[in-house]
Amino acid sequence: MSKFQAPKGVSEYFSPRSAHFEFVRSTLIETARGAGYELMELPVFEDTELFTRGVGESTDVVRKEMYTFEDRGGRSITLRPEGTAGVVRAVIEHNLDRGQLPVKVFYSGAFFRAERPQAGRYRQFYQVGIEAIGISDPLIDAEVIAIADRGLKELGLKNYRLEITSLGDSKTRTAYLKELRAFISGISLDEETKARADINPLRLFDDKREEIKKALEKAPVLMDFLTLESSTDFEAVKSLLTSLGIKFVVNNRMVRGLDYYTGTAFEFVHDGLGAQSGIGGGGRYDGLMAELGGSELSGIGYGLGVDRILLACEAEGLAIPEDLGLDLFIVPLGTSQDALLLAEELRSRGLAVDMAFGDRALKGGMKAADKSGARYSIVLGADEVASKNVALKNMKSGESVSVTLGSLANELISRTVNLGEHS
Template sequence: MSKPSSFSAPKGVPDYVPPASAEFVAVRDGLTGAARMAGYSHIELPVFEDTALFARGVGESTDVVSKEMYTFADRGERSVTLRPEGTAGVMRAVIEHGLDRGVLPVKLSYAGPFFRYERPQAGRYRQLQQVGVEAIGVDDPALDAEVIAVADAGFRGLGLDGFRLEITSLGDDSCRPQYRELLQEFLFGLDLDEDTRRRAELNPLRVLDDKRPEVKEMTAAAPLMIDHLSDSAKAHFDEVLRHLDALGVPYVVNPRMVRGLDYYTKTTFEFVHDGLGAQSGIGGGGRYDGLMAQLGGQELSGIGFGLGVDRTILALAAEGKSAGVPARCDVFGVPLGDDAKAKLVEIAGRLRAEGIRTDLAYGGRGVKGAMKAADRSGAKIALVLGERDLADETIGVKNLGTGEQQQVPIDDIVAVTGAILAD
């Protein structure tokens, strides 16, 4: 009996091991595939960035920046942070590499781990996996609708259907300052604790995002941004909804929705799945018209989303569904002797080169153990090779579904296995 390991994964960091890892890959690839269908190119981002990028881009009043970032000094005494979200890093890369000076919009997609120091619970991890897109450089309601439709298509392509899209508008520079004053006037008339009052001073919208029941009750009558939109912001929002109707994407307008990051303007949305309990959000995003200039780039608008791979897997489970199939092979080699194993290694290479997934028994297993391994592999064909077969330059080909076995010339093995698999 092997000694148990004294190491385990960090708290709040899930492992995805076979067979569950097959679903992880299927969900991640399904969500990114929907983005590729709409012309989004892949961008690979650093896992850590200059801390100031997130403080400035995400907002110092947010919980993400003030409470949840993994920040440390590197060996050069520079303050760096494990990325808590993707948009700020994408904008930095677009500015740094001059992508904003080419054809607009710049349409990018990304996938990978993000890091937030939160209390771990079901659906809330300290290393979370996300797929995201950003469309930068064009302020067009039709582009907002496309981004939302890409997310909707990604979820539905995986078989998920028990979710809803909630959407609202957070206004623009022509109406947000007046609304901010109106909201602060309301909030400062409440009996708020010191931390909440400080938040109301920095970013009053964040108070509407407070999940505590007593705060939600106090703010129930708060003025809503959607009732104070400028004519241009309202026209933009109405156009987004019109395009979503044309695309057949169902939605619910939620005027009290506030996303957790400071950079959102105008269109803001979230995908919610009630089967997940308290952590019901499976993805969301919005428009961020001033972010690029704030990070030192041009005055260009953008819109994007981040979809939770972990949360999507949990949502599928809540619906009694799954995605992907465990990794398997098509052909499994059973060698009877060292010379036979050497030949099967060569044959396996030939089959793989032709696109046929091939594995074989290693470690000197007996024929009984090797055949059991072949059955467990999920392969359709077992190749059985012994010393006598080598002398005759033939190999046994067994159809593991029907039990039929035939001897064929070794030189014909690619054609024979290909024909059986195609049947």
């Protein structure tokens, strides 16, 4: 056993699964990029207060799941538990909202929550997310949801569902929470549950116990308290989704874990992962910019969990490409230096080339060539170096043709060009 182990609860990816992970992540990134969202690369740690204020004091994330520490200057620092607060901070700090609106950005990276690990729940996990800040319009809500949905579809996922709701504006919430608290005080609950309900009564709707579910059947529904404006917006979002051909179910008891959501909120749920069924979610946040010291602009965004989406792909048995895309594999026979020089020369021409190391026997070298998945291979021995002629072997068909070393690059380029890799 090795002396060092990875910290508890982190996810790690290496071949062959790392290729699957990368495929999921890059697919999600490309769908965002394809809709005009631009990369925002942010620090993984921020001033602790950014999260306590941004995410909300009452949330579990802030109360017990943050990795917080003091840096050498005595500042309280926290590893980011989610992406939106940082994006909003950066937008405000760099005055990005002074230009054309909306500001459309995407991010991709690691996030941290100190929870007990579980299937699909890690202490360091990965998200790809987007934020559209500055314009409040059902059209943007629909676009954001559509992009998330398309990312999942492009991966080939089928067995997921989109749940949406509207949390209404602050007026809606105040009125609703008052009613809900009154209702809850009328039912009997154990101490712990009561304490949870006190902090955020909405969370009761997430309880999995049958008796609680039953007790809540007659609870007031937030949807009934929506102001005219909120409800008109929500209707617009729904009808846009429908015309986009995106299926959804309205879940008027959806509970989001972050306090800043207002208006449209949504979640992508997949049943193949065990208890942690959310693969992504998001919503509109009308008060966050102002709360963090910026202008009164609203925003909307989502975060998609890369680790969980990978699990969902695996649960659905989706074939994920793991081809390294190598054009050529060189098997040297006592000529490793010539092989390396040749490999570098070919690489400079844009070809993907690998070679065998470690003075292996011919059979071992060919095995390595086979395993690499390269489309072509050559054996480079003293003879080839002297004659400047090699047998270029097609690994799939097994056939080989004689080629001079000087023309090898062009030969490979013309043979792989129809694969769309060289331009």
